[in-house]
Amino acid sequence: MLTDPIVQEILIDITHDEESSVSVIGCILSGVTSDFDIAEETGINLTIIRKVLYDLHSAGLATYNRIEDPDNTGDIYSWKFKQERVCEIIQSKYVNISAEIEKSIKYEEENMFFVCKSNNHRYKFENASDHNFECPICGDSLKHQDNSKIILELLKEKEAISSMVKLNINSII
Numbered sequence: 001m002l003t004d005p006i007v008q009e010i011l012i013d014i015t016h017d018e019e020s021s022v023s024v025i026g027c028i029l030s031g032v033t034s035d036f037d038i039a040e041e042t043g044i045n046l047t048i049i050r051k052v053l054y055d056l057h058s059a060g061l062a063t064y065n066r067i068e069d070p071d072n073t074g075d076i077y078s079w080k081f082k083q084e085r086v087c088e089i090i091q092s093k094y095v096n097i098s099a100e101i102e103k104s105i106k107y108e109e110e111n112m113f114f115v116c117k118s119n120n121h122r123y124k125f126e127n128a129s130d131h132n133f134e135c136p137i138c139g140d141s142l143k144h145q146d147n148s149k150i151i152l153e154l155l156k157e158k159e160a161i162s163s164m165v166k167l168n169i170n171s172i173i
């Protein structure tokens with residue numbers, strides 16, 4: 001799971017430190033759960049580990065239990081990584097991207113576009129009409145653009161994200 005590019009992207013968004021967060025989570029998943037033990041195991045500075053854990057906790061990706069220290073020198077925190085929360089984050093990320101693409105598709109479908117031949121400057125009908133179908137940048141004449149290919153590309157993109165995320169969540173679960 002930790003080698004998955006989508007998961008790594010999420011960890012960068014949350015902790016801004018992918019390398020340390022992958023090491024910290026790897027430790028927790030292998031049963032090394034206290035910040036001190038993780039520091040010992042990975043050689044990463046304790047302050048960095050605590051920051052990663054704090055960020056993961058803020059994002060709902062990690063929880064902790066306080067364990068009384070048998071030597072009574074203070075409390076120890078045992079951390080747990082919430083794998084199912086990663087799936088939720090991927091889902092909501094997918095929903096956002098998907099909504100953006102959906103918006104673009106609607107924009108393409110609801111508008112008529114005109115382009116100039118030489119430079120591909122693109123205008124909506126109203127703008128093209130305002131300029132008498134002459135490109136205001138290069139002066140070339142504007143021709144109606146068939147945007148069905150653009151729409152098709154957007155639909156493909158949406159489909160690709162959808163199947164990629166499904167694949168991803170299956171591999172995580």
Ligand SMILES: [Zn+2]
Nearest residue numbers: 116121135138
């Ligand atoms: Zn032009």
